[in-house]
Amino acid sequence: MDRRSFTKLLGTAAIAYNSGLKALVRGDRVVVVGAGIIGTTIAYELSKMGAEVTLIDKESPASGASGSSFSWINATYPKKPYSYNLLSQLGIDAYKNLEKEINLNISWSGSLEWFDSIDAQKKLLNEVAILKKYPKFSPFRVITDKKAKFLEPNVNFTSNQNIILSEADGAIDTINAISLMIEKIKQFGGLVLHPCQFQGLNYRNGKLSSVQTSLGELEADQAVFACGIDTDNLLSINSITTPKPGVIVRTTPSEKRLNKIVVGPGVHVHQQLDGRVIFGEQAGAPSSHLERLKDRPKDFPSGLFTKQHVDRILKMATTFINNLDNLEVEKASIGWRPLPRDGKPVIGRLNKVPGVYVAVMHSGVSLAAIVGKLATQEILDGSTNIILQDFRPSRFN
């Protein structure tokens, strides 16, 4: 089925295709599978460049990890080696450009991070020291508890803590960002279909000709897979390890309580520009629970379970944050982290599957803006960008 029939089928008004930009690209019918932050950002950049884009999701946009993410944009110490750290730094810069195009809800407040135990704190200081050896790193300072208290008066720091202040970090409302980009994709003439499940690839004379979906066949010159934890199964590749769950609690908007992204013992907390407070626990479920959770639920089985988890996380947070009273929980959900086997993003063409480009990663929220840009360039002009050379899927062959 071609795009026109699809549009009719869905009863949506066809939007005039941007013929001015279209002249810039050829072989440009791209189906993007997965409307999380990665797939949506790639689809946005592609449609901005004049490609004929269809973005599909088997459930709905932001129904995967992106809808249950802590959404901290950073280039801090876990981003190793240097190539990955640099990509993350470029990620911060790319968001600064993206937010000029789209009114994204990003709070560039910086983050404060510390641990309770002396050992963990020592390890943190050693880890951040490694950043200083890189040719370029995201600015950070080790500050005292007094200075930290001045910056974040409602948080209790104790005097033996050296707190890491990472000034360039931000926090984004990822769900809102996805929805804003989807609006733009539609304005550029793209189609966004959901629920629409990927079912297979069709080839003519060795070239990709269409993508088979639960809504029918979509003509395509190229297909992008940004399906998070489902990517490996769909493409029969072996790039990620067992996904790990994490609980995210999101409140309704309330008065200002926090200035910065607070990465404290056991729990991370930040407050969005719209006043919503977001909590994310540091440790996921113990591995003994993973068998019970093998169907990867996104919600708790009952209101009682939800309440227990919310209470547990708020209790951890109230051990070091003073003013968390009278918060109303909007949503508590379980996110499943797509974890590449070697920790580094997986971005690029699949050599053995013509016409297919893959993008799967953790810290995908931090990386979405830069990956959207670089992947689009590679998809449209067939080039290979040296910045992405360490992240090719072929390393798992």
Ligand SMILES: Cc1cc2nc3c(=O)[nH]c(=O)nc-3n(C[C@H](O)[C@H](O)[C@H](O)COP(=O)(O)OP(=O)(O)OC[C@H]3O[C@@H](n4cnc5c(N)ncnc54)[C@H](O)[C@@H]3O)c2cc1C
């Ligand atoms: C608890 C938690 C906290 C996190 N905190 C941070 C953080 O602070 N900072 C950060 O940078 N990163 C963080 N991450 C990681 C980040 O959220 C993910 O890396 C990112 O959201 C991945 O985005 P994605 O678009 O690749 O995948 P997803 O958001 O999972 O999207 C994949 C989409 O593909 C769709 N799909 C799957 N199969 C099919 C199919 N057959 N057909 C059609 N569609 C399909 C799914 O429905 C889904 O919507 C966190 C993750 C979790 C779980």
